[in-house]
Amino acid sequence: MSHYRSRAAAPAQSAFRRARFANVWLILAFLIPATSLTLSAQTDNQRELSLAERVLVASKIYASIPIYFAHWQNVPGLDLDDAYKAYLTKVIAATDRRDFDLASIEFVASLRNGHSGFEDNWLNEHYGQPLGFYARPIKSEWVVTESSIPVLKPGDVIQRMNDEPIEEFYREKQRWLFASSDTARHQSLFLRSYLFPEAFTLTLEDGRLVSIDRSKMVAKDHAAPVKPKLRNGIEYIRIASFDDPKFEFGAIDYLYKHRDARTFIIDVRGNGGGNSPENLIRALMDRPFREWSEGTPLTIGLFLAYQDLAKRPDLPAGFRNYMDAISTDFYQSQLLWAGSVKQPQEPIFTGELFILVDSDCASACEDFIAPFKDNHRATIIGESTMGSSGQPYYYDFGNGMSFRISTKREYFPDGTAFEGIGVKPDIEVPLTLKDLKVGRDAALLKAEEMARGGS
Numbered sequence: 001m002s003h004y005r006s007r008a009a010a011p012a013q014s015a016f017r018r019a020r021f022a023n024v025w026l027i028l029a030f031l032i033p034a035t036s037l038t039l040s041a042q043t044d045n046q047r048e049l050s051l052a053e054r055v056l057v058a059s060k061i062y063a064s065i066p067i068y069f070a071h072w073q074n075v076p077g078l079d080l081d082d083a084y085k086a087y088l089t090k091v092i093a094a095t096d097r098r099d100f101d102l103a104s105i106e107f108v109a110s111l112r113n114g115h116s117g118f119e120d121n122w123l124n125e126h127y128g129q130p131l132g133f134y135a136r137p138i139k140s141e142w143v144v145t146e147s148s149i150p151v152l153k154p155g156d157v158i159q160r161m162n163d164e165p166i167e168e169f170y171r172e173k174q175r176w177l178f179a180s181s182d183t184a185r186h187q188s189l190f191l192r193s194y195l196f197p198e199a200f201t202l203t204l205e206d207g208r209l210v211s212i213d214r215s216k217m218v219a220k221d222h223a224a225p226v227k228p229k230l231r232n233g234i235e236y237i238r239i240a241s242f243d244d245p246k247f248e249f250g251a252i253d254y255l256y257k258h259r260d261a262r263t264f265i266i267d268v269r270g271n272g273g274g275n276s277p278e279n280l281i282r283a284l285m286d287r288p289f290r291e292w293s294e295g296t297p298l299t300i301g302l303f304l305a306y307q308d309l310a311k312r313p314d315l316p317a318g319f320r321n322y323m324d325a326i327s328t329d330f331y332q333s334q335l336l337w338a339g340s341v342k343q344p345q346e347p348i349f350t351g352e353l354f355i356l357v358d359s360d361c362a363s364a365c366e367d368f369i370a371p372f373k374d375n376h377r378a379t380i381i382g383e384s385t386m387g388s389s390g391q392p393y394y395y396d397f398g399n400g401m402s403f404r405i406s407t408k409r410e411y412f413p414d415g416t417a418f419e420g421i422g423v424k425p426d427i428e429v430p431l432t433l434k435d436l437k438v439g440r441d442a443a444l445l446k447a448e449e450m451a452r453g454g455s
Contacts (some may be wrong), residue, residue, distance in 0.1 A: 046122055046400070047097050054100050055398075058084075058091045060395065061108065061118070061403050067299045068393040070409040071113045071419060072332045074180060083110050097122055104403075105176045110133030112408050113419075114362065114388030115179040121400035127194035129214035136187045138433055141164045141205075142336035145436060149210070157439035163196075173250025181390045181420040183359060228444060233262030234451050242364045252283050255348045263352040263451040265444070268384060271343070273363025273389075281371060286350040286376075289371035290413035298333040308326040339413055354447040357425055362386035369423050374413055379450065380425040382443045387422030 072078075090103035097120070104118045133147035135158055144156040162167040170186065172288035173195045189195070193214070202210045230236055235258045237251050255264070266284075281289075309315075310323045355378045357369055366385050372378035381449045390406030410418050427450075429443040 007172050019298060049094075049097055049100055051069070051092065054091045054094060056089075057100075057104065057108075057397060057401060058088055058432055060105065060397075062087075063391065064395065064403075064405050065111070066297075066304075068111075068297065068405040068407045069111060069116065069391060070295060070334065071111065071116075071295055073182070073409075073417075073424050074112050074420060075110070078110060090250055100125065101401075102176060103403075106180075108381075108403060108405075109176055109178050111405075113390070114178055114180040114184055114386065114454045115390035115392050115406035116404060118403045119401070122193055123177065129193060129198070130217055131196060131214065132188060132212060132217055136190070137405070138431060138436075141433065142170075143433055143436065145431070149212070151208070152202070152210050152392055154439075157433070158202050158218075160203035163201050181384070184386050184388065184420075186308065187359060211322055220442040226325065228441075228447060228448075230265070230451075231253070232452055233386045234265065234448065235261040235263070236265045236267065238267045239271055239280075241271055241274055242277050242368070243272075245275065246276040248275075248280050252348065255283055259348050261349070261351060263354070264357065265354045265447045266378075267360040267444070268361055268365050268368065269356050269443070270360045270364040271362075272360065273365045273367075276367040281368060282315070282345050283348040284353060285342075285451050287375055288341050288343050288349050289375045289377070290369075292370065292418070293411040293413060293415050294337045295334040295336040295411070298335050298377075303333050309365055334409070338415075342346050352451060354451065355380050356443050356447060357382040357385055357423065358431070359383045359386055359422070359435055361423075362388045366418075366423055371428070373423050379427065379447075380423065381427045381429055381447050381450075382425050383430050384424045385419045385422035387418055389419070 022261055033111040058143075062080075065080060084107070087103055087107040089101060094100040094103060094147045101123045102120070104120075108118045132149045132154050133144055133145045135142050137143070144152055145154055146160065147153060147156075158166050160166060161407045170189050173189060173192075174185055176195055177185045177192065184302055186272045193324075196214070197214055199211070202212065204210065227238070228236055235254075237249050237254055239247050241247050251266070258264075264284075306323070316366060318363055353372070355369060355372060361369065362385065366389060367386070369385060370381065371381050387408050389408070390403035391408045393407050394402065394404045396402040412418050427446060429446050432442070433443050
Protein backbone atom coordinates (compact mmCIF):
# COMPACT_ATOMS: atom_id res chain seq x y z
CA MET A 1 0.00 0.00 0.00
CA SER A 2 1.39 3.36 -1.01
CA HIS A 3 2.35 5.91 1.63
CA TYR A 4 1.78 8.78 -0.77
CA ARG A 5 1.13 11.95 1.18
CA SER A 6 -1.44 14.62 0.44
CA ARG A 7 -0.17 18.05 -0.62
CA ALA A 8 -1.18 19.48 2.75
CA ALA A 9 0.73 16.85 4.68
CA ALA A 10 3.84 16.77 2.54
CA PRO A 11 5.81 19.79 3.85
CA ALA A 12 5.58 18.91 7.52
CA GLN A 13 6.25 15.23 7.00
CA SER A 14 9.26 16.09 4.86
CA ALA A 15 10.62 18.33 7.59
CA PHE A 16 9.96 15.62 10.14
CA ARG A 17 11.87 13.02 8.21
CA ARG A 18 14.79 15.38 7.65
CA ALA A 19 14.96 15.97 11.39
CA ARG A 20 14.21 12.44 12.51
CA PHE A 21 16.14 10.16 10.19
CA ALA A 22 19.92 10.48 9.71
CA ASN A 23 21.24 10.29 6.15
CA VAL A 24 24.94 9.56 6.08
CA TRP A 25 25.41 10.66 2.48
CA LEU A 26 23.45 13.91 2.41
CA ILE A 27 24.22 17.34 3.84
CA LEU A 28 22.84 16.98 7.35
CA ALA A 29 20.72 19.52 9.10
CA PHE A 30 22.56 18.93 12.36
CA LEU A 31 25.91 19.48 10.68
CA ILE A 32 25.05 22.46 8.51
CA PRO A 33 23.02 25.39 9.87
CA ALA A 34 21.41 27.58 7.23
CA THR A 35 22.29 30.64 9.31
CA SER A 36 23.95 31.40 12.63
CA LEU A 37 21.22 31.14 15.25
CA THR A 38 21.04 32.82 18.64
CA LEU A 39 20.23 30.30 21.35
CA SER A 40 19.66 32.74 24.18
CA ALA A 41 16.19 33.07 25.66
CA GLN A 42 15.40 36.19 23.63
CA THR A 43 11.99 37.84 23.65
CA ASP A 44 10.05 38.30 20.42
CA ASN A 45 6.44 38.63 19.38
CA GLN A 46 6.13 34.87 18.87
CA ARG A 47 7.55 33.71 22.14
CA GLU A 48 4.49 34.24 24.34
CA LEU A 49 1.32 32.20 23.88
CA SER A 50 -1.91 33.00 25.64
CA LEU A 51 -3.51 30.39 27.88
CA ALA A 52 -6.35 30.03 25.38
CA GLU A 53 -3.86 29.33 22.56
CA ARG A 54 -2.02 26.74 24.62
CA VAL A 55 -5.17 24.93 25.69
CA LEU A 56 -6.52 24.92 22.13
CA VAL A 57 -3.39 23.22 20.79
CA ALA A 58 -3.32 20.71 23.64
CA SER A 59 -7.01 19.89 23.27
CA LYS A 60 -6.77 19.39 19.51
CA ILE A 61 -3.89 16.93 19.95
CA TYR A 62 -5.68 15.04 22.73
CA ALA A 63 -8.97 14.81 20.81
CA SER A 64 -7.22 13.50 17.67
CA ILE A 65 -5.45 10.56 19.30
CA PRO A 66 -8.51 8.33 20.00
CA ILE A 67 -9.77 8.94 16.46
CA TYR A 68 -6.59 8.40 14.45
CA PHE A 69 -3.97 6.53 16.48
CA ALA A 70 -3.34 2.98 15.18
CA HIS A 71 -0.66 1.67 17.53
CA TRP A 72 -2.17 1.01 20.94
CA GLN A 73 -0.37 -2.36 20.98
CA ASN A 74 2.87 -0.47 21.60
CA VAL A 75 1.53 1.31 24.70
CA PRO A 76 -0.66 -1.22 26.54
CA GLY A 77 -0.21 0.54 29.88
CA LEU A 78 -0.90 4.09 28.70
CA ASP A 79 -3.92 5.79 30.28
CA LEU A 80 -4.52 8.60 27.81
CA ASP A 81 -6.73 10.60 30.16
CA ASP A 82 -4.12 10.52 32.93
CA ALA A 83 -1.39 11.46 30.46
CA TYR A 84 -3.50 14.37 29.19
CA LYS A 85 -4.21 15.57 32.72
CA ALA A 86 -0.46 15.69 33.44
CA TYR A 87 0.13 17.41 30.07
CA LEU A 88 -2.57 19.98 30.71
CA THR A 89 -1.06 20.83 34.08
CA LYS A 90 2.24 21.63 32.34
CA VAL A 91 0.44 23.55 29.60
CA ILE A 92 -1.24 25.83 32.14
CA ALA A 93 2.01 26.35 34.05
CA ALA A 94 4.16 26.95 30.95
CA THR A 95 6.00 30.26 31.29
CA ASP A 96 7.05 30.53 27.66
CA ARG A 97 6.75 28.85 24.26
CA ARG A 98 9.71 26.53 24.81
CA ASP A 99 8.15 25.12 27.99
CA PHE A 100 4.90 24.58 26.13
CA ASP A 101 6.64 22.92 23.17
CA LEU A 102 8.53 20.48 25.38
CA ALA A 103 5.33 19.57 27.22
CA SER A 104 3.58 18.93 23.88
CA ILE A 105 6.50 16.88 22.54
CA GLU A 106 6.54 14.78 25.70
CA PHE A 107 2.80 14.12 25.51
CA VAL A 108 2.86 12.89 21.90
CA ALA A 109 6.12 10.98 22.47
CA SER A 110 4.30 8.98 25.18
CA LEU A 111 2.57 7.19 22.28
CA ARG A 112 5.96 5.61 21.54
CA ASN A 113 5.50 5.83 17.79
CA GLY A 114 7.95 7.09 15.21
CA HIS A 115 5.25 8.51 12.91
CA SER A 116 3.44 10.46 15.64
CA GLY A 117 4.98 13.71 16.84
CA PHE A 118 4.77 17.44 17.52
CA GLU A 119 6.88 20.13 15.85
CA ASP A 120 7.30 23.88 16.26
CA ASN A 121 9.36 25.83 13.76
CA TRP A 122 9.96 28.48 16.44
CA LEU A 123 11.66 25.92 18.70
CA ASN A 124 13.93 24.73 15.89
CA GLU A 125 14.80 28.29 14.90
CA HIS A 126 15.69 29.45 18.41
CA TYR A 127 17.05 26.29 20.04
CA GLY A 128 17.86 23.96 17.15
CA GLN A 129 21.42 25.05 16.41
CA PRO A 130 23.20 21.97 15.03
CA LEU A 131 25.54 19.93 17.20
CA GLY A 132 28.17 19.47 14.51
CA PHE A 133 28.24 15.70 14.88
CA TYR A 134 26.04 12.64 15.18
CA ALA A 135 26.43 9.69 17.56
CA ARG A 136 24.50 6.48 18.13
CA PRO A 137 24.88 3.42 20.33
CA ILE A 138 26.95 0.54 18.99
CA LYS A 139 26.50 -2.33 21.38
CA SER A 140 26.95 -0.68 24.79
CA GLU A 141 28.93 2.38 23.65
CA TRP A 142 27.86 5.74 22.27
CA VAL A 143 29.94 6.19 19.12
CA VAL A 144 30.44 9.18 16.82
CA THR A 145 29.53 8.16 13.27
CA GLU A 146 29.66 11.58 11.54
CA SER A 147 31.34 14.85 12.44
CA SER A 148 32.23 18.24 10.97
CA ILE A 149 34.34 19.05 14.06
CA PRO A 150 38.05 18.44 13.29
CA VAL A 151 38.92 17.05 16.75
CA LEU A 152 35.93 14.69 16.80
CA LYS A 153 36.21 11.71 14.47
CA PRO A 154 34.00 8.78 13.45
CA GLY A 155 34.77 5.96 15.85
CA ASP A 156 35.32 8.22 18.88
CA VAL A 157 33.48 6.85 21.92
CA ILE A 158 31.58 9.32 24.12
CA GLN A 159 31.54 8.55 27.82
CA ARG A 160 30.24 11.73 29.44
CA MET A 161 28.19 14.78 28.60
CA ASN A 162 29.58 17.52 30.82
CA ASP A 163 29.89 15.64 34.13
CA GLU A 164 27.08 13.19 33.42
CA PRO A 165 27.43 9.67 31.93
CA ILE A 166 26.03 9.81 28.41
CA GLU A 167 23.56 6.99 29.04
CA GLU A 168 22.10 8.88 32.00
CA PHE A 169 21.78 11.96 29.80
CA TYR A 170 19.84 9.85 27.30
CA ARG A 171 17.54 8.46 29.98
CA GLU A 172 16.68 12.01 31.08
CA LYS A 173 15.86 13.04 27.50
CA GLN A 174 14.12 9.95 26.17
CA ARG A 175 10.64 11.16 27.14
CA TRP A 176 10.93 13.77 24.37
CA LEU A 177 11.93 11.33 21.61
CA PHE A 178 9.44 10.01 19.05
CA ALA A 179 10.19 6.37 18.21
CA SER A 180 8.57 2.94 17.85
CA SER A 181 11.40 1.01 19.54
CA ASP A 182 14.13 1.53 22.11
CA THR A 183 16.75 1.18 19.38
CA ALA A 184 15.20 3.96 17.31
CA ARG A 185 14.74 6.10 20.42
CA HIS A 186 18.45 5.83 21.25
CA GLN A 187 19.39 6.69 17.69
CA SER A 188 17.22 9.81 17.62
CA LEU A 189 18.85 11.53 20.62
CA PHE A 190 21.52 13.39 18.64
CA LEU A 191 18.96 14.45 16.02
CA ARG A 192 17.01 16.56 18.54
CA SER A 193 19.55 19.30 19.12
CA TYR A 194 17.12 21.49 21.10
CA LEU A 195 17.46 18.97 23.95
CA PHE A 196 21.15 19.88 24.32
CA PRO A 197 22.77 22.82 26.12
CA GLU A 198 24.10 25.68 24.03
CA ALA A 199 27.63 24.77 25.15
CA PHE A 200 28.83 21.49 26.60
CA THR A 201 31.89 19.28 26.94
CA LEU A 202 32.23 15.69 25.81
CA THR A 203 34.55 13.29 27.60
CA LEU A 204 35.83 10.64 25.22
CA GLU A 205 36.96 7.12 26.02
CA ASP A 206 40.60 8.03 25.31
CA GLY A 207 40.44 10.81 27.92
CA ARG A 208 40.17 13.75 25.56
CA LEU A 209 37.78 16.59 26.31
CA VAL A 210 35.94 18.13 23.34
CA SER A 211 34.13 21.43 23.89
CA ILE A 212 31.07 22.14 21.75
CA ASP A 213 29.70 25.67 21.39
CA ARG A 214 26.65 25.51 19.16
CA SER A 215 26.30 29.31 18.94
CA LYS A 216 29.59 29.41 17.03
CA MET A 217 28.84 26.58 14.61
CA VAL A 218 29.89 27.58 11.10
CA ALA A 219 28.17 26.29 7.99
CA LYS A 220 30.28 23.89 5.95
CA ASP A 221 29.83 22.47 2.50
CA HIS A 222 30.13 18.72 2.22
CA ALA A 223 31.11 16.99 -0.99
CA ALA A 224 28.79 14.45 -2.55
CA PRO A 225 29.63 10.86 -1.64
CA VAL A 226 32.14 9.15 -3.87
CA LYS A 227 30.56 6.38 -5.90
CA PRO A 228 32.43 3.12 -5.28
CA LYS A 229 34.36 1.67 -8.20
CA LEU A 230 32.96 -1.76 -8.96
CA ARG A 231 33.88 -4.10 -11.80
CA ASN A 232 32.82 -7.31 -13.53
CA GLY A 233 29.37 -6.06 -14.54
CA ILE A 234 28.41 -4.79 -11.06
CA GLU A 235 26.51 -1.48 -10.93
CA TYR A 236 25.70 0.60 -7.84
CA ILE A 237 22.89 3.05 -7.06
CA ARG A 238 22.71 5.14 -3.90
CA ILE A 239 19.14 6.32 -3.11
CA ALA A 240 19.34 8.83 -0.26
CA SER A 241 15.61 9.53 0.06
CA PHE A 242 12.19 8.96 -1.47
CA ASP A 243 10.98 12.39 -0.34
CA ASP A 244 11.42 13.86 -3.81
CA PRO A 245 10.40 11.89 -6.93
CA LYS A 246 13.71 12.82 -8.55
CA PHE A 247 15.49 10.19 -6.42
CA GLU A 248 13.22 7.37 -7.53
CA PHE A 249 13.15 8.37 -11.19
CA GLY A 250 16.87 9.07 -11.23
CA ALA A 251 17.44 5.49 -10.06
CA ILE A 252 15.06 4.17 -12.71
CA ASP A 253 16.86 6.14 -15.41
CA TYR A 254 20.20 4.69 -14.28
CA LEU A 255 18.71 1.18 -14.29
CA TYR A 256 17.53 1.67 -17.83
CA LYS A 257 20.92 2.93 -19.06
CA HIS A 258 22.71 -0.02 -17.43
CA ARG A 259 20.03 -2.71 -17.80
CA ASP A 260 22.58 -5.11 -19.33
CA ALA A 261 24.62 -5.22 -16.12
CA ARG A 262 25.03 -8.59 -14.43
CA THR A 263 24.44 -7.28 -10.89
CA PHE A 264 22.95 -4.21 -9.25
CA ILE A 265 23.65 -3.09 -5.68
CA ILE A 266 20.93 -0.73 -4.43
CA ASP A 267 22.03 1.23 -1.35
CA VAL A 268 19.17 2.71 0.71
CA ARG A 269 21.03 3.08 4.01
CA GLY A 270 19.96 6.23 5.83
CA ASN A 271 16.88 6.59 3.63
CA GLY A 272 14.11 7.87 5.93
CA GLY A 273 11.30 7.44 3.40
CA GLY A 274 8.96 9.81 1.60
CA ASN A 275 6.62 8.47 -1.07
CA SER A 276 6.38 4.73 -1.66
CA PRO A 277 8.58 4.04 -4.73
CA GLU A 278 6.15 1.80 -6.59
CA ASN A 279 7.67 2.59 -9.99
CA LEU A 280 11.13 1.54 -8.81
CA ILE A 281 9.74 -1.68 -7.33
CA ARG A 282 8.14 -2.51 -10.70
CA ALA A 283 11.39 -1.72 -12.50
CA LEU A 284 13.24 -4.36 -10.45
CA MET A 285 10.58 -6.97 -9.70
CA ASP A 286 10.62 -10.09 -11.89
CA ARG A 287 8.17 -12.25 -9.89
CA PRO A 288 4.89 -11.94 -7.94
CA PHE A 289 5.10 -10.15 -4.59
CA ARG A 290 2.78 -9.57 -1.64
CA GLU A 291 1.84 -6.21 -0.14
CA TRP A 292 1.68 -5.39 3.56
CA SER A 293 -1.24 -6.43 5.71
CA GLU A 294 -2.65 -3.28 7.30
CA GLY A 295 -4.93 -1.97 10.02
CA THR A 296 -6.53 1.34 10.97
CA PRO A 297 -8.69 2.43 13.94
CA LEU A 298 -12.45 1.82 13.82
CA THR A 299 -13.80 4.98 15.43
CA ILE A 300 -17.45 3.97 15.33
CA GLY A 301 -19.70 5.79 17.77
CA LEU A 302 -21.42 2.63 19.06
CA PHE A 303 -18.07 0.98 19.73
CA LEU A 304 -16.89 4.02 21.69
CA ALA A 305 -20.13 4.03 23.66
CA TYR A 306 -19.65 0.37 24.60
CA GLN A 307 -16.13 1.14 25.76
CA ASP A 308 -17.41 3.81 28.13
CA LEU A 309 -20.38 1.71 29.23
CA ALA A 310 -18.11 -1.15 30.26
CA LYS A 311 -16.36 1.19 32.72
CA ARG A 312 -19.51 2.21 34.63
CA PRO A 313 -19.55 0.99 38.25
CA ASP A 314 -23.37 0.86 38.50
CA LEU A 315 -24.02 -1.83 35.88
CA PRO A 316 -26.32 -4.69 37.00
CA ALA A 317 -24.36 -7.87 37.73
CA GLY A 318 -25.72 -9.84 34.77
CA PHE A 319 -25.12 -7.01 32.32
CA ARG A 320 -21.69 -6.46 33.87
CA ASN A 321 -20.70 -10.04 32.97
CA TYR A 322 -21.98 -9.54 29.44
CA MET A 323 -20.11 -6.28 28.97
CA ASP A 324 -16.92 -7.76 30.40
CA ALA A 325 -17.18 -10.52 27.83
CA ILE A 326 -17.68 -8.28 24.81
CA SER A 327 -15.94 -5.03 25.74
CA THR A 328 -12.55 -6.19 24.47
CA ASP A 329 -14.12 -6.65 21.03
CA PHE A 330 -14.86 -2.93 20.93
CA TYR A 331 -11.92 -1.48 22.85
CA GLN A 332 -9.55 0.29 20.45
CA SER A 333 -11.01 -1.71 17.58
CA GLN A 334 -9.23 -1.91 14.24
CA LEU A 335 -10.19 -2.66 10.68
CA LEU A 336 -7.67 -5.13 9.29
CA TRP A 337 -7.10 -6.19 5.69
CA ALA A 338 -4.58 -8.35 3.85
CA GLY A 339 -2.48 -6.95 1.05
CA SER A 340 -2.99 -8.21 -2.48
CA VAL A 341 -0.53 -10.20 -4.56
CA LYS A 342 0.94 -8.15 -7.38
CA GLN A 343 2.34 -9.48 -10.63
CA PRO A 344 5.53 -8.24 -12.30
CA GLN A 345 5.06 -5.70 -15.10
CA GLU A 346 7.89 -5.67 -17.65
CA PRO A 347 10.80 -4.98 -15.26
CA ILE A 348 13.80 -3.06 -16.55
CA PHE A 349 16.38 -5.18 -14.73
CA THR A 350 16.02 -8.89 -13.94
CA GLY A 351 19.61 -9.78 -13.01
CA GLU A 352 21.23 -10.36 -9.64
CA LEU A 353 20.14 -7.82 -7.02
CA PHE A 354 21.50 -6.79 -3.60
CA ILE A 355 19.95 -4.17 -1.31
CA LEU A 356 22.00 -2.51 1.44
CA VAL A 357 19.96 -1.47 4.50
CA ASP A 358 20.48 -0.10 8.01
CA SER A 359 18.54 0.93 11.09
CA ASP A 360 17.84 4.39 9.64
CA CYS A 361 15.77 2.95 6.77
CA ALA A 362 12.15 3.78 7.58
CA SER A 363 8.65 4.31 6.24
CA ALA A 364 8.55 4.37 2.41
CA CYS A 365 12.09 2.99 2.36
CA GLU A 366 10.75 -0.08 4.16
CA ASP A 367 7.91 -0.22 1.63
CA PHE A 368 10.64 -0.61 -0.96
CA ILE A 369 12.63 -3.25 0.90
CA ALA A 370 9.81 -5.49 2.18
CA PRO A 371 8.61 -7.11 -1.07
CA PHE A 372 12.16 -8.01 -2.11
CA LYS A 373 12.69 -9.62 1.28
CA ASP A 374 9.35 -11.46 1.19
CA ASN A 375 9.77 -13.08 -2.23
CA HIS A 376 13.60 -13.37 -2.19
CA ARG A 377 14.02 -11.33 -5.37
CA ALA A 378 17.01 -9.59 -3.74
CA THR A 379 19.56 -10.40 -1.06
CA ILE A 380 19.19 -7.90 1.79
CA ILE A 381 22.46 -7.00 3.55
CA GLY A 382 23.14 -4.81 6.60
CA GLU A 383 21.12 -4.03 9.74
CA SER A 384 17.44 -4.46 10.59
CA THR A 385 15.43 -1.46 9.44
CA MET A 386 13.67 0.94 11.81
CA GLY A 387 10.19 -0.57 11.75
CA SER A 388 8.17 2.65 11.50
CA SER A 389 5.39 3.60 9.14
CA GLY A 390 1.80 4.73 9.34
CA GLN A 391 0.44 7.40 6.94
CA PRO A 392 0.03 10.12 9.60
CA TYR A 393 -2.93 12.41 10.06
CA TYR A 394 -1.36 15.87 9.94
CA TYR A 395 -2.64 19.12 11.43
CA ASP A 396 -1.05 22.56 11.05
CA PHE A 397 -2.05 25.27 13.55
CA GLY A 398 -0.82 28.03 11.25
CA ASN A 399 1.61 29.48 13.81
CA GLY A 400 4.59 27.21 13.13
CA MET A 401 3.18 24.39 15.25
CA SER A 402 1.94 21.11 13.83
CA PHE A 403 1.42 17.53 14.90
CA ARG A 404 0.87 14.17 13.26
CA ILE A 405 -0.75 10.97 14.49
CA SER A 406 -0.07 7.65 12.76
CA THR A 407 -3.32 6.30 11.31
CA LYS A 408 -2.16 2.95 9.95
CA ARG A 409 -0.42 -0.06 11.43
CA GLU A 410 1.40 -2.31 8.99
CA TYR A 411 2.09 -6.01 9.29
CA PHE A 412 4.22 -8.30 7.19
CA PRO A 413 2.25 -10.14 4.49
CA ASP A 414 1.99 -13.21 6.74
CA GLY A 415 0.42 -11.09 9.51
CA THR A 416 3.43 -10.94 11.83
CA ALA A 417 4.38 -7.68 13.57
CA PHE A 418 6.41 -5.04 11.76
CA GLU A 419 6.10 -1.87 13.89
CA GLY A 420 9.16 -1.42 16.09
CA ILE A 421 10.77 -4.53 14.59
CA GLY A 422 11.58 -3.68 10.99
CA VAL A 423 12.78 -5.77 8.08
CA LYS A 424 15.58 -8.12 9.04
CA PRO A 425 18.40 -8.53 6.52
CA ASP A 426 19.18 -11.87 4.92
CA ILE A 427 22.81 -11.29 5.83
CA GLU A 428 23.47 -9.21 8.93
CA VAL A 429 26.44 -6.84 8.69
CA PRO A 430 26.13 -4.38 11.59
CA LEU A 431 28.01 -1.12 11.87
CA THR A 432 31.05 -1.67 14.08
CA LEU A 433 33.47 0.56 15.94
CA LYS A 434 36.41 -0.98 14.11
CA ASP A 435 34.90 -0.33 10.66
CA LEU A 436 34.17 3.30 11.57
CA LYS A 437 37.71 3.93 12.71
CA VAL A 438 39.26 2.64 9.48
CA GLY A 439 36.53 3.90 7.15
CA ARG A 440 35.53 0.44 5.93
CA ASP A 441 32.08 -0.15 4.41
CA ALA A 442 31.61 -3.77 5.44
CA ALA A 443 28.08 -4.15 4.02
CA LEU A 444 29.12 -2.93 0.58
CA LEU A 445 32.19 -5.14 0.64
CA LYS A 446 30.02 -8.14 1.49
CA ALA A 447 27.65 -7.42 -1.40
CA GLU A 448 30.57 -7.01 -3.79
CA GLU A 449 32.13 -10.24 -2.57
CA MET A 450 28.88 -12.16 -3.09
CA ALA A 451 28.34 -10.59 -6.51
CA ARG A 452 31.76 -11.84 -7.59
CA GLY A 453 30.91 -15.36 -6.57
CA GLY A 454 32.00 -15.39 -2.91
CA SER A 455 29.95 -17.02 -0.15
